[in-house]
Amino acid sequence: AQSVTQLDSQVPVFEEAPVELRCNYSSSVSVYLFWYVQYPNQGLQLLLKYLSGSTLVKGINGFEAEFNKSQTSFHLRKPSVHISDTAEYFCAVSWNTDKLIFGTGTRLQVFP
Amino acid sequence: NAGVTQTPKFQVLKTGQSMTLQCAQDMNHNSMYWYRQDPGMGLRLIYYSASEGTTDKGEVPNGYNVSRLNKREFSLRLESAAPSQTSVYFCASSEGGLANYEQYFGPGTRLTVT
Numbered sequence: 001a002q003s004v005t006q007l008d009s010q011v012p013v014f015e016e017a018p019v020e021l022r023c024n025y026s027s028s029v030s031v032y033l034f035w036y037v038q039y040p041n042q043g044l045q046l047l048l049k050y051l052s053g054s055t056l057v058k059g060i061n062g063f064e065a066e067f068n069k070s071q072t073s074f075h076l077r078k079p080s081v082h083i084s085d086t087a088e089y090f091c092a093v094s095w096n097t098d099k100l101i102f103g104t105g106t107r108l109q110v111f112p
Numbered sequence: 113n114a115g116v117t118q119t120p121k122f123q124v125l126k127t128g129q130s131m132t133l134q135c136a137q138d139m140n141h142n143s144m145y146w147y148r149q150d151p152g153m154g155l156r157l158i159y160y161s162a163s164e165g166t167t168d169k170g171e172v173p174n175g176y177n178v179s180r181l182n183k184r185e186f187s188l189r190l191e192s193a194a195p196s197q198t199s200v201y202f203c204a205s206s207e208g209g210l211a212n213y214e215q216y217f218g219p220g221t222r223l224t225v226t
Binding site for chain 1: 116143147152153154155156157160162170202204212214215217218219220
């Protein structure tokens with residue numbers, strides 16, 4: 001069965017430090033890849049997506065992610081985080097279907 | 113544009129009671145989705161509607177029914193609530209049938225079943 005794995009349930013980091021949130025998925029065949037962010041007590045909103053083309057994708061709020069087909073990964077990065085980036089981040093994958101499979105989420109906690 | 117709206121925001125039910133969660137979108141989207149979010153489990157798809165007049169089961173459909181009332185509205189019904197259905201429920205919509213389109217989420221309904 002297709003699956004999405006976010007190994008880190010929580011990532012603590014100090015403000016202005018770089019961060020990487022990891023996402024791996026089960027198969028590279030015809031995938032569409034997404035990162036969503038959920039701020040406290042809100043719904044999810046799209047950070048960025050990879051459909052095709054350049055493997056480095058830039059999103060909102062200074063985030064970027066790289067599609068690595070051989071490693072079946074789509075890790076999210078930001079070179080310098082802010083307190084306001086504290087949120088839960090979800091990786092989601094579609095295998096060319098009408099459904100998204102979400103990972104279990106990574107809670108990013110940014111400390112001053 | 114209000115985007116995706118959900119009612120109610122909070123609800124407490126007793127075991128065995130029924131209720132309907134309402135969802136509406138004003139973006140003229142074709143596809144709509146219902147998810148539940150539980151700690152440590154991410155979002156799991158309950159039901160979805162790829163277009164008006166169609167509905168399909170997702171990963172966790174047991175205990176739920178849905179109605180795509182028209183293009184704007186997609187409701188989720190719990191016929192006989194159970195404590196295992198305590199969760200946060202999100203409705204989402206997207207432009208197209210394939211999941212390469214961005215999904216837009218509502219603010220959620222926090223449901224507690226005692």
